[in-house]
Amino acid sequence: MLGIAALAAFLYAWNIAGSGYASYYSVAARRMSVSWKAFLFTALDPSATITLDKIGGFLWPQALSARVFGFHAWALTLPQCVEGVVSVLVMYRMVRRWQGPAAGLLAAGSLALTPVAVSMFGHAMLDGVVVMCLTLAADQYQKAAPQHGFHVLRQTYASIMLEAGESVVTLARRLGHSSPAVTLGYYAHFMPEAGSKGRTAIDGLLGRQGDQHASRNSPDSPQG
Incomplete structure (x- = not known):
């Protein structure tokens, strides 16, 4: 694995000196490298009056690299090389946990x-930092899945269906339960509105009957 990581580092950094600048974002990274205020707010000017249209922090690695090594094309590219190697290592760990070392x-x-x-x-x-963050997120999800994954997804599905008004009989069939009683035993606590639906129906019926009775007894009604 160390050999693959070294190969990735070589491939990503072999043309680092001629990698060039990313227009607009490189200007912001330069300003952020000389002003902590601009660094904090991811701004285009040292006074931080013009911020970028991205979430703050996405340029921090480049700005820190430029502050340490100076504003050069290779200094801005260096964080992406590191992010690439990290992504490769995390990909290995994630897939090894799932399917083995090979x-x-x-x-x-x-x-x-x-x-x-x-x-x-x-x-x-x-895009490098996005890929690295997505790989790290997938790794953490894959790590948590054996402990909580399928059961949590099953419970989430059942709770959403019940809250949406799906019948217990239909849900039991979809979940593969032997009877609706089994489904109720597991997921009845996800039905807080079950009792109120019946009360609402009775209240509506009684309300309509009361309105009809009042209408018949009204002096303005034909029967009156």
Whole structure:
């Protein structure tokens, strides 16, 4: 795995000196590298009066790199190279946990050698941090799934169906329960409005009958 990570680092950084700048965002990274106020608000000017149309923090890695190493194309690209290597390592860990070491190595190698990934992590683009964050999120979900995954999805589905008014008989059939009584035993607490629906129906019926009775006894009615 270390060999694949080293190969990814080489591929992503081999043209780092000529990677160039990302117009508009590189200007913001430069301003953020000289002003902590602009850094905090992800702004285009040192006074932080013009902010970018993205969530704050997406340019922090580039701005920190430019503050440490100076404003150069390679300094802005360096964080993307690191993010790419992190993504490859996390991909290996995620797939290894799921399908074993061989599958993990195959997945990590595929990500490292994918041309679009080499281009993305080798330039001062903002997509690298998105891919890294998505990979980390998928890894954490995959880690939690054996403990809570399918059962939680099943409960979520049942609760949404019951709250939407689906019948217990239909839900029992979809969940594969032997009888609606089994479904009620598990999910009755997701039906807080069950009693109120009946009361509402009775109240509506009694209300209509009361209105009809009052109408018949009215002096203005034909019967009156």
